[in-house]
Amino acid sequence: MGRCTGCRKQIQNFCHVHQEFVCLECLVGSPGHARCYVGSYRGWVQDSSYPWPPKCVICSKELLSDDGVTRLTCLAIVEDSCLMNLVPPDGQCPHCETCLVPPPTDAGAIAQALRTKLKDVPWVNKFSSSIEGFIPEQGDPVSVSDNNVVIEMGAGANTKRSSTGVQKLVDRESVHQSGIVPELDEDDKQLKAQKEKGRRIFISALRFFRAHRRETFFLFVVLLCVLISVSVIRAAISQGTANVDRRRDAARAFQETTRSPRNFGIFK
Ligand SMILES: [Zn+2]
Ligand SMILES: [Zn+2]
Ligand SMILES: [Zn+2]
Ligand SMILES: [Zn+2]
Numbered sequence: 270m271g272r273c274t275g276c277r278k279q280i281q282n283f284c285h286v287h288q289e290f291v292c293l294e295c296l297v298g299s300p301g302h303a304r305c306y307v308g309s310y311r312g313w314v315q316d317s318s319y320p321w322p323p324k325c326v327i328c329s330k331e332l333l334s335d336d337g338v339t340r341l342t343c344l345a346i347v348e349d350s351c352l353m354n355l356v357p358p359d360g361q362c363p364h365c366e367t368c369l370v371p372p373p374t375d376a377g378a379i380a381q382a383l384r385t386k387l388k389d390v391p392w393v394n395k396f397s398s399s400i401e402g403f404i405p406e407q408g409d410p411v412s413v414s415d416n417n418v419v420i421e422m423g424a425g426a427n428t429k430r431s432s433t434g435v436q437k438l439v440d441r442e443s444v445h446q447s448g449i450v451p452e453l454d455e456d457d458k459q460l461k462a463q464k465e466k467g468r469r470i471f472i473s474a475l476r477f478f479r480a481h482r483r484e485t486f487f488l489f490v491v492l493l494c495v496l497i498s499v500s501v502i503r504a505a506i507s508q509g510t511a512n513v514d515r516r517r518d519a520a521r522a523f524q525e526t527t528r529s530p531r532n533f534g535i536f537k
Contacts, residue, residue, distance in 0.1 A: 271310060275299060282344075283310040285319035288479055294378040296340065302436060303335035307344050310480065313474055324392040326364050327351040341381050353390055360396035370396045375438060 270281050286305040296302050306319035322331045332338055337349045343365045352369070359370050370393055371380035388394045395469075412478040438482035479523045480486045 272483075274483075279326055281309050281311075282307050283313045283480070285313055285317060285523065288313075288317075289482075291482070294379075297378045297382045300335055301339070303338055304332050304346060313480075317394070317476065325351055326362055327355050340379055340385065341367065341369060342371050342375060342377065342383065344379075349386075352386070356392050360392070369394060 271283070271290040272278065273280050273292040273295055274287075275298075278292045278294075280292045282291055282293065282296070283289070284302055284305045284307050287302065287384050289300055290310065290440060291299075291305075296305075297384075304323050306321075306323060308319075309436075322333055323346055324331055325348045327347050328343070328351050330348065332348065333392060334344060338346050338353050339349055341362055345362055345364050352476055356369060357363055359366075359422040361367060362369060370387060371377075372381050392468060472520055502509055
C-alpha cells in the first residue's frame with residue numbers, strides 16, 4: 270500500500286513505468302499514464318520489468334502513442350479502433366477473460382470512463398444485456414474494489430525466464446558430472462547465500478525508497494532538524510558550563526589574593 274502521487278489516496282496500484290503509486294481516478298484522468306503498465310506494488314518489488322512499448326491486448330500491435338488508447342477494467346490497454354471494431358466474439362479481454370463491458374456494479378473510474386466511451390458502440394448491447402443481472406462473486410476480478418485491480422501481464426516473460434533457469438540448472442548439472450568445475454564447499458555456499466540475501470534486501474530497500482520518495486524526504490528533513498537542534502542544545506550547555514567554570518575560577522583567585530599573607534599589610 271502507498272499513497273497516490275496525484276491525490277494522496279491510499280492504494281496498492283503501482284505504475285512500473287513512473288515508479289509511483291497511482292489510483293484509478295488518476296490513472297484515467299492523467300494522460301501521462303495512458304500506456305503505463307500498472308500492477309501491484311508487491312508485484313513490482315518481485316519483478317520491476319514491464320513490456321515497452323505496450324501492446325494492444327486485442328491485436329497485439331505495439332502502441333507507440335498515448336493517443337487513441339483505452340484502459341480496460343482489468344488494467345490492460347487496447348487501441349480505440351480495436352475496441353470499437355475488432356471486439357472478440359465472447360466480448361472478453363483476450364488476456365484475462367474479464368468482460369470488456371464493465372458490469373453495472375462496477376462504479377470505478379475506469380468502468381465509468383469505459384462506459385462513456387462505449388455508449389454508442391453497436392456491439393455493446395449484445396454483452397451488456399447478458400451481464401445486466403451480473404452479481405460479482407467473491408474474488409472475481411471485476412468485483413474487486415477500485416484499489417485492488419491488478420493484472421499480471423508479465424506472466425509470459427516469467428515462464429520464459431524460468432525455463433531458461435531450468436536450462437541453466439541442467440547445464441550446471443552436466444558440468445558437475447564432467448568434473449570440470451569443483452563443487453563449492455559449505456562455507457562458500459553459505460557466504461554466497463548471505464551475499465545474495467544482503468543484495469536482495471538492499472534492492473528491495475532501494476525500491477521502497479524510490480516508491481516512497483516524498484515520505485523518505487520528509488523523514489530525512491525531520492532527522493536533520495533533530496540533529497541540528499541536538500547539536501545546538503549541546504553547544505549551549507557546554508557554553509553555560511564553561512561560563513560557570515570561569516566565574517568559579519575568578520572567585521577562587523580573588524579569595525586566594527585576599528587571603529595571601531603579603532596582602533595583610535594593606536588592611537593594617
Ligand atoms: Zn490519485
Ligand atoms: Zn505511469
Ligand atoms: Zn489493437
Ligand atoms: Zn484483461
